[in-house]
Amino acid sequence: MQTLLDFWPDLEKATLETLLMVGVTMVLALLIGTPVGLLLYLTGPGGLRRSRLMHGLVAYAVNVLRSFPFIILLVVLIPLTRLLVGTSIGPKAAAVSLSVAAIPFFARLVEQSLRDVPKGVIDAALAFGASTRQILWQVLIPEAMPALLSSLTVTAVSFIAYSAVAGAIGAGGLGDLAIRYGYYRFETGVMVWCVLLMFVLVQAVQVAGGWLARRVDKR
Amino acid sequence: MTEPAIRLDGVAKRYETAHGAVDALLPTNLSIARGEIVGLLGFSGAGKSTLLRMINLLERPTAGRVFVAGSEFTALAEPELRHARRRIGMIFQQFNLLSHATARENVEFALRIAGTSRTERRDRARVALGVVGLSDKENAYPAQLSGGQRQRVAIARALVNEPDVLLSDEATSALDPHTSLSILRFLKQLNQERGMTMVVVTHDIKVASYICGRALVMEKGRVIETLDMTAPAPISPLGRFFMETAKGWTDATELPHGEGG
Structure with missing residues (x-):
């Protein structure tokens, strides 16, 4: 049985890989997912810019992507x-x-x-003559900020787990290391360390996210 | 004859549903003079909020025309309508304050939308908070304020643009009687000092009796009678029921729709 020290470089590399994967994912989710979510909301039922066509198209695309089991999506997206x-x-x-x-x-x-x-808060903004853009930036986003931060936390935690699934097809990262060494080579110690590190990552994200959400929540 | 503050010309609201058309409001005419306080009295679902929200077009009528201070709101394009809405203040049952913003920031919100400069915004918001007696609470968040204080912040927000008209949608329904009376007294004072026209939606005859010159009794999307609140003489069963309840409930109080509720 090898000691932790022997595996340390591997663990370190795998942790950085996981952070890279999840980091890139979170940045893109934030940059692209936020406007898509806004579009879904604004064009949706009771939205300020109701459009059945636009909402239908976007919701359809979102649902198609979300119905893929992740492991299948990995394979489908190879090209x-x-x-x-x-x-x-x-x-x-x-x-x-x-x-x-x-x-x-x-x-x-x-x-x-x-x-x-x-809804009443939006009514009030409309009654005072606010435009859709003003409502978006001065009402909706700041009022939803605690919930948005919680959503970001949930997404980060979920995709730390998904990144381990991606390890199954050679993505690198902690999941990959756990499977290759821990499972295929019966190095249980490595697997345990990988899982522990994932746990620490998840815990850190959860605590930081929860703290931020509470800080902006004035309700 | 001067132009009325508010004139509604045959406004109506009809929803098309899977089960056919539903009339939230049947064609209604209403003319409100400058400085008048008019009550819209009725049970929930009577159409009184719909009628109120048509004045600033939060609800668009499916028929008819809306005039405020002589300008036809129903003929305005989006940007002009947004601009025109600043002449009308509005307060709500649930206050509808921004939870992430302090009392002063909430008042400033009405000015920020209008593009007022930061320093002017702050000064005017402070003055408005002073008028409602909350100068010491400018940095408090709504969650830290009582219901009455929150409504005062909402009133300050509605006043800061110095509107000609104030719309009140059940503004005292979520408040205890003591707080309700103090808010109503304040509104009455505003009306007397600034000649502000007010439309007050309520299901409480006491509110209408105290503050309104006349009250429109509404039922099933129609105005069924108009009461002169200085000497109310209701004819309709609903109008009579409202007047009875002002004296308190007794076993003899006749329900307008029978015991079925």
């Missing part, structure tokens, strides 16, 4: 991944599939967070 990053293995490649899954996931959470802003 796209090759096109974008030139390879289908490694953390950068995995980040493509992870992002494609995370964008609609986060978009739905954004839509729900905005829907939870009391």
